[in-house]
Amino acid sequence: MAAGAEAQAPRPASAGSLRWRRHLVTGVFLAPALVFLGVWIVYPTIRTVIRSFYDREGSTFVGLDNYETLFTSDTLVKAIENNALWIAVVPAFVTAIGLIFAVLTERVRWAVAFKIVVFMPMAISMFAAGVIWHIMDEKNPDRGAVNAAIKVVRDAVVPSGVLSRGDASTPELTGSPNRGFVLQTPLRPGETALMGLTAIPPAEMPEDAEQAATPRPRPGAITGVVWRDFRPGGGRPGVVEPGEQGIPGATVELRDSGGQVVKEAKTGPDGAFAFEDLDPGSYRTAISADTFAEPFTGVSWLGPKLITPAVMIAYIWVWAGFAMVVIAAGLSAIEREVLEAARTDGATERQVFWRITVPMLAPVLSVVFITMIINVLKVFDIVLSVAPGSSQDDANVIALAMWRTAFSGVNDFGLGSAIATFLFILVIPFLLLNVRRFRREAGT
């Protein structure tokens, strides 16, 4: 108590030294942070802006030349276009998905578990996320998960073929892979059809092909075989010989005398097929064009055309969780009474959602949206990891272009500084928007 009284009694000498001591203490607390900020942020910002007005070596002042290159060089223009695409697509998707998830998880008891699962990709680095999707996006549907899934769906809708080409081995079989092959010989029930194909590369023969079976006639049925009518060193066309394999999985049509397809069948491992219980009459058999339909070889997600959408998908996978968590927090801040009152007044869920929830969420939604715009402007790691070297140019974005200009290849610090400054200028208005939002929210 006595010490306190002493400190309060004004005494010129100690009051002055007290203030000096206080400033020293303040200095001690502030100095390290200020040094970090000054050296690593403030100084470089000024340096970069200045540097952008000089040429590659840094010795000649070139004014706005670098900026002109920025808007005329092909690679850089492509990068800017890509970023524009990113801004147009990704923030909207991420915010919308986040909103949907946030709203839906409100109704479910295991909301927390769901949120953890969807948020988890944010803990993985953007780079690792990119690696994951790089592996998943592989073109070959046998190895790339995305294409495998597409294949499953596609095969259910459009059957895939067995062979890519073939020619008829006998003149009675006419046609082409595009239109299918028709056996011109009319057949009656109890007769057999021999449809041989040649010009099939051995590698294309399905794995389960077996020795072709000579068809045995059956009353009331038309039986037949589709086989690879080729024996190295000779052999007779049109005759099933040992060593010749049947073509399994080929689609065979049974056509009536008018040419209409009345039945279809698929050949077994020995190439054999049968159409049973037929009405008497004249028929023809044909190998359907479906047999030669292109099998699904996979969408080239990592190729130049689709690389940007592929990277975007990976990015949305990572960031949807962020949007969801932030919006969910905003949602929980909306007073239940307001919503309950509306429901009691007879509003449907949809009306409650669109007329009350969304407008009340508008500040949160815009913060998320604007944050995503800022993030998307700076996207870098994930492009590097998803896009293979051959697609880097098509996937190019501003942050990546800056890095490559300055630190790989050309090593043009002047142009690189210009790109960095350009990025900076792009980001500022959105950040100011967000800051204004914060201050309005916080009421400061």
Place this chain on the structure above:
Amino acid sequence: MSAAEATVGGPGGQRRGAREPRAAAVVRFLGRLPVQIFLAVVAVLWLVPTFGLFLTSLMPAGLISREGWWKLISKPSEATFENYRALFNDDSITKALWTTAQIAVGNTVILVVVAAMAAYAFAWLRFPGRDTLFIIIVGLLVVPIQVALIPIFSLYNSTGLFDTVLGLILFHVAFGMPFAIFLLRNFFAGIPKEILESARIDGASELRIFFRLVLPLGLPAIASLAIFQFLWTWNDLIVALTFGRDTQPITIAIFSQLRQFGSNIEVIAPASFISLAVPLAVFLAFQRYFVQGLLAGSVK
């Protein structure tokens, strides 16, 4: 998160349940069934990529080039940890992990201490220009990393910090600073004035108040910050790519594998999984703090 939990289970739900006959409750559950199914499907879809990476890392090298990881589900006997064993026998990956740990832990520790001190000054010490300076510092959040890369590159080259762990650490500290000061200052400002006042009257020095009172009280925010910064810097690529060459954190190690070989998935997959296992584990253990830190920065 806890607020959301409160509304999900919530008082409203319980009130309804008490009055509702069983049939109506079942109808309401069924009404929610589409939502439950939809969310379940989404959750599974969201897990598939990471799960796929894990399975890919378990596939022997020969199988990887021929088949997809889902084949492993029907043929579990083919799974092997051989890829991981090979990885750890190879020095470069273990070294990369150690480098990453040094960078991530090092910069987080320094950042927390320096930012906490500055945050305290902004919250509780009075000096001319305090609020303006604070706004300027928060404003520095605007600056994208790209703007600093070229000048710091030159600076590091001339001061010998290029390609050093210390150089990377210092860069991360600096760029984490604006957010850290923002976060901590707002939290510290919430400490009741009386606690600090009475300590001052008791004659405690500012340093003492800082270490004995403010830091312990600020632990939740400090923990959030630490976790956030740790994860952020563990996952960094661009800084290490610019300022390092032989100093390689795990992200760079994987990146050079990807660039050089691209198709040696038997190395890339396990390395990637290990590199994401650490932040994933940290995230799962501390997800409450992580989300709090995130919310503090985005929605006030």
